[in-house]
Amino acid sequence: MIKRITYFFSACFLLFGCREVGWEEHYERPEWLKGNAWELLESRGDFTIFLEAVEKAGFKSLVEGKGIITVIAPPDEAFVEYFSEEGIGSVDNLTSAEAKKLVGYHLVYYSFSRERFANYMPQGQAVEMPAMAGMFYKHRTKSRDTVSVEMDHVAGKERTIFHKERFVPVFSYNIFTSKSIDAASNYEYFYPESTWTGSGGFNISNATVNEYALPTDNGYVYIVDRVVKPLETVYTELEQEENYSDFIEVYDRFTSFWYDDETSKAYADAGDSLYVKTHSGLPEIASEWSYNGGTGLADYANLAILSGNAFNVFAPNNAALQSFFSEYWAEHYATLGEVPFLPIRLLLSNHVYQGSIVFPSEIERGDIQSVFGNSIQFDPAQDVETKGIGVNGVYYGLNEVIVPALFRGVVGPMLQQPEYSIFLQMLYDSGSLQAFLGDALRFTVFVPDNETILNTIYGGSEIFWNEGNPLQFGDEAVEVENADGIRVPMSTGAMRAFVQNHIVTEEITEISGTKVYRTRNPFSYLYITDAGVASSNNYNLGEFAASTTVSGEWNNGMVYEVDRSLIREEGSFKYIIASASSGTSTIQEFSEFSKLLSQAGLVEPNNEFEFLFGDNYMLFAPTNEAILEAKEQGLIPEDEGELEDFLRYYFVPAGTNSYSDYAFPGMGVQGELVTAQENGDGFSELSLLDNGTGLQLRSATGETANVVSTFPKTYVDGAVYQIDKVLNSGH
Numbered sequence: 001m002i003k004r005i006t007y008f009f010s011a012c013f014l015l016f017g018c019r020e021v022g023w024e025e026h027y028e029r030p031e032w033l034k035g036n037a038w039e040l041l042e043s044r045g046d047f048t049i050f051l052e053a054v055e056k057a058g059f060k061s062l063v064e065g066k067g068i069i070t071v072i073a074p075p076d077e078a079f080v081e082y083f084s085e086e087g088i089g090s091v092d093n094l095t096s097a098e099a100k101k102l103v104g105y106h107l108v109y110y111s112f113s114r115e116r117f118a119n120y121m122p123q124g125q126a127v128e129m130p131a132m133a134g135m136f137y138k139h140r141t142k143s144r145d146t147v148s149v150e151m152d153h154v155a156g157k158e159r160t161i162f163h164k165e166r167f168v169p170v171f172s173y174n175i176f177t178s179k180s181i182d183a184a185s186n187y188e189y190f191y192p193e194s195t196w197t198g199s200g201g202f203n204i205s206n207a208t209v210n211e212y213a214l215p216t217d218n219g220y221v222y223i224v225d226r227v228v229k230p231l232e233t234v235y236t237e238l239e240q241e242e243n244y245s246d247f248i249e250v251y252d253r254f255t256s257f258w259y260d261d262e263t264s265k266a267y268a269d270a271g272d273s274l275y276v277k278t279h280s281g282l283p284e285i286a287s288e289w290s291y292n293g294g295t296g297l298a299d300y301a302n303l304a305i306l307s308g309n310a311f312n313v314f315a316p317n318n319a320a321l322q323s324f325f326s327e328y329w330a331e332h333y334a335t336l337g338e339v340p341f342l343p344i345r346l347l348l349s350n351h352v353y354q355g356s357i358v359f360p361s362e363i364e365r366g367d368i369q370s371v372f373g374n375s376i377q378f379d380p381a382q383d384v385e386t387k388g389i390g391v392n393g394v395y396y397g398l399n400e401v402i403v404p405a406l407f408r409g410v411v412g413p414m415l416q417q418p419e420y421s422i423f424l425q426m427l428y429d430s431g432s433l434q435a436f437l438g439d440a441l442r443f444t445v446f447v448p449d450n451e452t453i454l455n456t457i458y459g460g461s462e463i464f465w466n467e468g469n470p471l472q473f474g475d476e477a478v479e480v481e482n483a484d485g486i487r488v489p490m491s492t493g494a495m496r497a498f499v500q501n502h503i504v505t506e507e508i509t510e511i512s513g514t515k516v517y518r519t520r521n522p523f524s525y526l527y528i529t530d531a532g533v534a535s536s537n538n539y540n541l542g543e544f545a546a547s548t549t550v551s552g553e554w555n556n557g558m559v560y561e562v563d564r565s566l567i568r569e570e571g572s573f574k575y576i577i578a579s580a581s582s583g584t585s586t587i588q589e590f591s592e593f594s595k596l597l598s599q600a601g602l603v604e605p606n607n608e609f610e611f612l613f614g615d616n617y618m619l620f621a622p623t624n625e626a627i628l629e630a631k632e633q634g635l636i637p638e639d640e641g642e643l644e645d646f647l648r649y650y651f652v653p654a655g656t657n658s659y660s661d662y663a664f665p666g667m668g669v670q671g672e673l674v675t676a677q678e679n680g681d682g683f684s685e686l687s688l689l690d691n692g693t694g695l696q697l698r699s700a701t702g703e704t705a706n707v708v709s710t711f712p713k714t715y716v717d718g719a720v721y722q723i724d725k726v727l728n729s730g731h
Helices: 002-016 037-044 048-057 060-066 076-086 096-104 114-118 173-179 183-190 234-239 242-254 261-267 303-308 318-328 341-349 360-365 412-416 418-429 432-436 450-454 492-500 536-540 573-579 588-599 624-632 640-648
Strands: 069-073 107-109 138-140 148-152 157-161 167-172 202-204 207-216 219-224 255-259 274-279 310-316 352-355 384-390 393-398 443-448 461-466 477-481 487-489 515-518 525-529 532-534 547-549 557-562 617-622 651-653 671-679 682-690 695-698 704-706 718-723
Touching (some): 037 048, 037 060, 037 069, 037 219, 048 060, 048 076, 048 096, 060 069, 107 138, 114 207, 148 255, 173 183, 183 360, 183 384, 234 384, 234 393, 242 255, 242 274, 242 310, 242 318, 242 341, 242 384, 261 274, 310 318, 341 418, 418 432, 418 443, 418 492, 432 492, 532 536, 532 557, 573 588, 588 617, 588 624, 588 718, 640 671
Parallel strands (some): 069 219, 157 274, 310 393, 443 557, 617 718
Antiparallel strands (some): 069 107, 138 167, 148 157, 167 202, 202 207, 310 352, 515 525, 525 532, 651 671, 671 682, 682 695, 695 704
């Protein structure tokens, strides 16, 4: 159900989040003009306290008809009870600001009939969306706190925080029907002092509606059984709970302040600036509104998100957080506050669900999934010690930490141990963490520590770590030097290629034998022997990295630390083959083949291997000894054109043959392969045989040659094998 609802929300945001729609419906005047709301309530005689408070708050002219408004009116008896509970003597004891906050929460923008309150549609009532009935449950009121001041520790300045108007929740029978959950038990879970009376109608926050939609000439009036207590944000509610101070403290490490230009122009004194308190990289649970203009659309106009989106916070208490810290991080950090931003952000993200408001029955059913794809599940009766509805969502105070699956999997060492923080940052910045979500696959990760990465030359540059401002999340960066020697952030693509070359989608339980594994980069592999593990770059240089198992039980694979970065070969074979005869060349085993290529004009500058048209390839090059022997036997043409045609027989283009892997023993890349040698209207073929432990080629004339290189040397453009015999296509 929740997935279906989420899809509808997404559709609503796309269709209606980018424009103001249906406003004329919200301003619609009732058909029956009965005098204004003030006159109606005054004539009833038992709303004197409410009207007195309305006047003190400065809203009398509005209620008298200056604007279209929906009035939620508690009778005198309800106010007497509320004042007694709150220790307030009378309206006279309220300051003007207190009166505005309280009374304003009973004045809802626009005119809402009973039908529109029960099934508000931000895109207009004419649009039928049965699955979304009642889901847009929040409505903007006239209640707003005065500005406050907070210290911006990043900038070292005080910021004046503007508090936007509160939204009041209206829980209709429709929202519970849409979610297929029981209305009474789920409503009363959050309002244990209230009773669900909304069958066929709705409850307004903690209040029962005794009389629905009394028409006036400036809106509707609803008579309720109690004062609707102004709600605070879920952040404020948890901030006031002493047992959740650690959660608030770590959440506030991500505090940032967004300058609100439009609000500053409208509300600030000359020269003043107003800000909205946000949390970088995390849902903005301290904001009264669930949308603050981030997409360019004016905040007040994004009605779908404002009325339907909730911050659902599942906050672990102090004891739970400290217990998890002791078990997971205490070996590496002295306090929770020392754990780097990124692991903390990933942990906190598993405790806030941004979307439709979440009720306990949905938790019990396992409907709610975190951003990591794991279910948010706990026992709402046993595991929750405090709970409540906020102006911007709901909160559950838990006695446990909901640990993301990432923390128990192969990413765990990077989240846990500081020496792997750069690799973790690259995983995160490149979007590669998503590969580890779910439990369908097994992985092996070869992780270099920070020192190893910083000693790596990648893309022609050293890799650098920029800590940035240690108080500001997102200011840190992995950097390289550009062509001008200036340090710049490493590109997302470069980071992705780097980390994915260290990941195998298969569990490797031992580093021994002679094996090859695909990395998550196309046409890129890791080679394993008793000497260790090598990427294409390492192998081409004749180097293997020592690997050590990272201790711990990781539930979806193995993690090894390697003493050098396993980067893929960044060079192209076609550019370096011409120098194979050089005494410093790393490919001297291809020196004789290089001479033949040069003789045939196939490695002329700017025209290297042009017959392949940029396609990747497998090249089966005879060994130096085989070529010299074939020359003695006169098997190799000397005419340039004939030699070119002869040599093209050893090239097998990837695109022409539609293979997605190079050939390795046991991988099953075999059969008839089309070569680059033209043959009439087509091309000559080679047969590749994979016997599980070795590869063999058979020419069109029936000759056979064995692949003698342990592993091919792979480059950006192709894989190069050595064979023990010169073959002829017979063409």
